[in-house]
Each structure stands twice: as C-alpha cells, then as structure tokens.
Amino acid sequence: MTHPYDDLQAQNVRGSHSIKWSLYPEDVIPLWVADMDYPISSAIVDALEARMTRSVGYPQMTGDPELVRAITKHMARWGFQLEKAHIWPMSGVVPGLFSAVKAFSQGGAPVLTQVPIYPPFLMAIREQNRTVLENPLLEDGYKIDFEALERSITPETRLMLFCNPHNPSGRVWKRDELERLAQFVIRHDLILVSDDLHAELDFTGDYLPIASLSAEISSRTITLIGPCKAYNTAGLGAGAAVSSNVELLERMKVAGHGFVSFPTVLSQAAWVAAYDGAQGWLEDTVAYLKGNRDFLSEFLARELPQIGYFAPEGTYLAWLDFRALLGNGAQAWLLEHAKVGLNDGAAYGEAYAGFVRLNFATSRTLLTEALERIARTVRARVRESVSAD
Ligand SMILES: Cc1ncc(COP(=O)(O)O)c(C=O)c1O
Known part of the structure; x- marks a missing residue:
C-alpha cells in the first residue's frame, strides 16, 4: 500500500x-x-496561522494557561497529577539538561549516564566542568548493565541523566528495567533527569515515564518533555521540565536564570495543537516509521548481516555497528564512498567511533536508495580487500 510520504x-x-x-x-x-522529512500536521499549521492573527508580545513566561492545560492532560495518561508549579516551560529540552547539571552537581563532580548517548548529555556534563561517569549499555540488546552500575557509582555522584526512549539505540525501556533503575536511584540518593523527548515515538506500547512508577521516584525525578521529535517541530523550539518536586524545579530555574528562555508564542501554539489535534497524524506517522524500521531490519539482515544492529523499539534512529566491516571512522567513509550522511558514533561516547546513527524518518524511496548505496560500496570494499589478500 502506498503512502503520501512515499x-x-x-x-x-x-x-x-x-x-x-x-x-x-x-x-x-x-x-x-x-x-x-515529513510535512507537519495540518492541525499545527492551522494553529500557527491562527496564532499570528493575535498579539505576538511576551506570553505568560511560566506557561500559557492553554499549554499548561494541554501538558497536564497529556501527562495524566501516565498518572501524573500536575499543576502549573510542576511544569517549567522553556525553549527546548537541551537547556533543561544543562540547567539540571548546573543545579544538581558541583564543578568536577561525576554525573552518571549511559553510553552511547545523545551528545548534548555529554556536552552538558563536560562543558560545565563535571566528569562523565559512563555506564555503557550492554551491546547485546542495549540492556542496562546493572552490575556495572553498582560497581561504578561513587559517593560523590548525586545526579544521573537518563534517556527514555533511548537515543541512539531506540530502546523503549520495559517496566522491570525502569523499576530496577528507580530502586538504584533511590538507594544511592540520586536525582534523576529523564529525557523523554521521544516518548510518543514508541513501536511497542511499553513506553512508561520512570517518574510514574511511584511517589518516591517521582519526588527525585525531573522529566524532560517536548513536542519537537514526535511532531517534527524542532525549529520552533519548545520543551519543559516536569516534576512533582517543586523544589527541584526551583533549583533548576535558578541555575538557568538568564540563559534559559521561554518557549515562543508560536512554539506554545504548535505544542497545544500537537496534543489537541495531531493525534491522527502521529499515529499514521508512527506506523510509517515502524514500516521503515521493519524494512531497514530486513534489508540489513539480507544484504549486510555483518553490521551489528538492534531493531529500534521506538524513535526513528538506528544505531549501526560497522566495526567488523569498516573499523573506526565509518561515518566519514560512508559519506565519501556511499554518499550517505549519517551521525558519527564517536560523538555518542569515546568507544563508538566504529558506529553510526541512521535517521530513517524519510520516504521509503530515499531510505531504499541510501541503503543500496551503502550495501553496494561496502560490498565492493570487502571484495577489494579479499582480492588484495
Ligand atoms: C533525547 C533528545 N533530547 C533532546 C533533544 C533536543 O531537544 P531540543 O531541540 O528541544 O533542545 C534531542 C534531539 O534530537 C534528543 O534526541
């Protein structure tokens, strides 16, 4: 069956x-x-147009009442009982990562996170002169290595940054994994920042915010949310830190004061429209993405089985291990020879130079062309190296 995105x-x-x-x-x-690469929902386009007919002066900077209503309703589906004070709207999710690191750790202190990880996690820690305490995910299925987590934690560690669904592996953590992580966080008296920006891009139906598990974990968790991944509005800029613990949010606000700005009137209008009117668009888009994920899985199994691959359970990102085929430097090689632009795994943690991240949120036609280019050039290289032996 064809789809307009084709x-x-x-x-x-x-x-x-x-x-x-x-x-x-x-x-x-x-x-x-x-x-x-897909056009945004018409509900968002209409809302943006309508918003431009009204004043574009400063909005209510702690959150337009309509936005607070929409976020509160959205988060209630996981049992959150939010009031305005529990929501800190801002211009994006990355400012939330930076202000959390500043608020909840001292200079030089370790901040725990799992690698590979979306590079701004590492930037928020390193660029503010903290140290990254890495907990590598197990490459077999990208599970959390809980034993290593227990071994690596130090008494100075007060903060952990977590990503759910996980960028770049596409893991959607299961309830039992989240429960075990929550116990770990509580036992070690940590503050947890959970970046849940990809929440709605879930192929499994298992997505659960960790803060929804219990009052105890909720009181020490900041959940970062936003519309920009699921509804494709990254250029508008919007995000929010959400917590049942108002004191934690206040500490973040103090840390971000003067640096973190409010979401613009347009991004707030888009966000409200996304939650209120774009659910049909979202369902259709997630189904298309799942089809692309399945296509990618079948293609790699058939044409390039040497690539280490974990079928993403959510997001539209695939984490590919090219070490067996290309050694380190896969991204540069594939750009030059296959003419496909991917993200370099080295940015996601030092051990990942042989990995690339592939964004499959494009048309099936372009995805097919890109994968064929990769398969053709990689196979030619393998043939050359065999005949040179
Ligand atoms: C996990 C995660 N967090 C944050 C961001 C960026 O968020 P923002 O553009 O709202 O700062 C991204 C973008 O891809 C992401 O994948």
Missing part, C-alpha cells in the same frame, strides 16, 4: 532553511540530524 522528493525538502538538507552536497542523502 512521494517525498529530495528537491522539495532540500534547502538552506534545513540543516539536515544543507550540510552536505546535493549528491549526498542526509540521514543524520533527528528531523523527519
């Missing part, structure tokens, strides 16, 4: 307005930064 043409999305489509020359298929 007709998407590179020439319609390419342009200087898009970092994804302007970083590389035109002969490169860009499957890197986490934007989808």
Whole structure:
C-alpha cells in the first residue's frame, strides 16, 4: 500500500532553511540530524496561522494557561497529577539538561549516564566542568548493565541523566528495567533527569515515564518533555521540565536564570495543537516509521548481516555497528564512498567511533536508495580487500 510520504522528493525538502538538507552536497542523502522529512500536521499549521492573527508580545513566561492545560492532560495518561508549579516551560529540552547539571552537581563532580548517548548529555556534563561517569549499555540488546552500575557509582555522584526512549539505540525501556533503575536511584540518593523527548515515538506500547512508577521516584525525578521529535517541530523550539518536586524545579530555574528562555508564542501554539489535534497524524506517522524500521531490519539482515544492529523499539534512529566491516571512522567513509550522511558514533561516547546513527524518518524511496548505496560500496570494499589478500 502506498503512502503520501512515499512521494517525498529530495528537491522539495532540500534547502538552506534545513540543516539536515544543507550540510552536505546535493549528491549526498542526509540521514543524520533527528528531523523527519515529513510535512507537519495540518492541525499545527492551522494553529500557527491562527496564532499570528493575535498579539505576538511576551506570553505568560511560566506557561500559557492553554499549554499548561494541554501538558497536564497529556501527562495524566501516565498518572501524573500536575499543576502549573510542576511544569517549567522553556525553549527546548537541551537547556533543561544543562540547567539540571548546573543545579544538581558541583564543578568536577561525576554525573552518571549511559553510553552511547545523545551528545548534548555529554556536552552538558563536560562543558560545565563535571566528569562523565559512563555506564555503557550492554551491546547485546542495549540492556542496562546493572552490575556495572553498582560497581561504578561513587559517593560523590548525586545526579544521573537518563534517556527514555533511548537515543541512539531506540530502546523503549520495559517496566522491570525502569523499576530496577528507580530502586538504584533511590538507594544511592540520586536525582534523576529523564529525557523523554521521544516518548510518543514508541513501536511497542511499553513506553512508561520512570517518574510514574511511584511517589518516591517521582519526588527525585525531573522529566524532560517536548513536542519537537514526535511532531517534527524542532525549529520552533519548545520543551519543559516536569516534576512533582517543586523544589527541584526551583533549583533548576535558578541555575538557568538568564540563559534559559521561554518557549515562543508560536512554539506554545504548535505544542497545544500537537496534543489537541495531531493525534491522527502521529499515529499514521508512527506506523510509517515502524514500516521503515521493519524494512531497514530486513534489508540489513539480507544484504549486510555483518553490521551489528538492534531493531529500534521506538524513535526513528538506528544505531549501526560497522566495526567488523569498516573499523573506526565509518561515518566519514560512508559519506565519501556511499554518499550517505549519517551521525558519527564517536560523538555518542569515546568507544563508538566504529558506529553510526541512521535517521530513517524519510520516504521509503530515499531510505531504499541510501541503503543500496551503502550495501553496494561496502560490498565492493570487502571484495577489494579479499582480492588484495
Ligand atoms: C533525547 C533528545 N533530547 C533532546 C533533544 C533536543 O531537544 P531540543 O531541540 O528541544 O533542545 C534531542 C534531539 O534530537 C534528543 O534526541
């Protein structure tokens, strides 16, 4: 069955307005930064247009009542009972990561996180002169290595940054994993920041915010949320830190004061429209993404079984281990030879130079073309190295 996203043409999305489509020359298929190539929901377009007919002066900076209503309703599906004071709206999720690190750790102190991880986690720690306490995920299925977690924790560690669903592996953590992690956080008296930006991009139905497990874990967790991954509105800029613990939020606000700004009137309007009116668009888009995920899984199993691959359970990101085929430096090699632009695994943790992250939120046609280019060039390289032996 065909889908309107199948007709998407590179020439319609390419342009200087898009970092994804302007970083590389035109002969490169860009499957890197986490934007989808799909048009946004008409509910969001209509809301943006309508919003422009009213004042675009400063909004209520602690959150427009409509936005607070929409977030409160959205989070209630996991049992959150939020009031305005429990929500800190801001211009994105990354400012939440940075202000949490500043608020909840001292200079030089360790901050725990799992690698591989979305690079701003590491930047928020390193660029503020804290140290990264790495807990590598087990490569077999990208499970949490709880034994290593217990071994590596130090008495100075007060903060853990967590990602659910996980970028870049696409894991959607199961309830038992979240329960075990929550026990760990409580036992070691940590504050947990859970970046749940990809929450709605779940192929399993298992997604659960860790803060929803109990009052005890909720009181020491900040959940970072936003519309930009699921509804493809990253260029508008919007996010929020949500917690039942108002004191933690206040500490973050103090840390972010003067640096973290409010979501604009347009991004707030888009966010409300996303929750109120874009659920049909979201369902359809997630189904298309799941189809792309399945296509990718079948393609790799058939054409390039040497690539280490975990079928993502959510997000639109796939984490590919090219070490057996290309050694380190896979991203640069694939850019030069296959003309496919991917994210370099080295940015996700020092051990991951042989990995790449592939964004499959494009048309099936472009995805197919990119994968065929990769398979063709990698197979030619393998043939050359065999005949040279
Ligand atoms: C896990 C995660 N957190 C945060 C961000 C960026 O959020 P924002 O653009 O709202 O700062 C991304 C973007 O891909 C992401 O994947």
